[in-house]
Amino acid sequence: MRAPGSDLSVGDIIAEDSVPLTRDALVRYAGASGDFNPIHYRDDVAKTVGLPGVIAHGMLTMGLAVQPVVDWLGDPARILDYRVRFTRPVVVDPEIGVVVSVLAKVAVLDEEAGEARIDLTVKVGEETVLGKAQVRVRLD
Template sequence: MTTLEVGTVIAERTVHLTREDLVRYAGASGDFNPIHYRDDVAARVGLPGVLAHGMLTMGLSVATITEWLGDTGRILDYGVRFTRPVVVDPDTGADVTVIAKVGAVADDAIRIDLTVTAADTTVLGKSQVRVRP
């Protein structure tokens, strides 16, 4: 592996989510909370609209580094703080952008910091993946 420096961008991508994606994820995950597919329910509980599942956002984010990583078995741990929801418009959907940068390098692990945004707002805070070198 090439020598890594703190601050180096190792991967980035934008994923477009649609309401159909949320329905598919609900079926795969078993999370059928109606805030993920019904505007009326989301409005009734005070949300700004139908929201992407937090675990979907989290999974899409860490998947950004899989090509760079090569072997996902190198992941030691992964954690995030959910800071803002991803609102998925019924017509235009939502774009989730992920930028993965080297945050720290040690002999036993490399920390990758993920900046995750939607609609110019950070949606995952302290999103960090530790991987084996």
């Protein structure tokens, strides 16, 4: 992986990660965030609203997806903008949990401004769970 500000090129992969999530992690996140919506911990409630089961919090998924970019940058203040579209719920199995994979790739370089746009591919298995996940960063 290349360091921020080094000779980056469009298409360079700057970070990859696979993050396991368990139902315990959802409970801890609920406590930290204050989001106690039962779709994040009760299968029966999730199913009554048309979900296949308990799902991860959207903001948790969004946060874990950007973390490899934060680690690469070394400073979260260098993130200028971050946007995603939630395309599929992240269903967390009660026994085995789920693994969310993240691939971060340079999509646009603006050397004059010292910025780049990093596109994230965020998947569970073969299914994309965040679409148009884009992070604009300051490189210097």
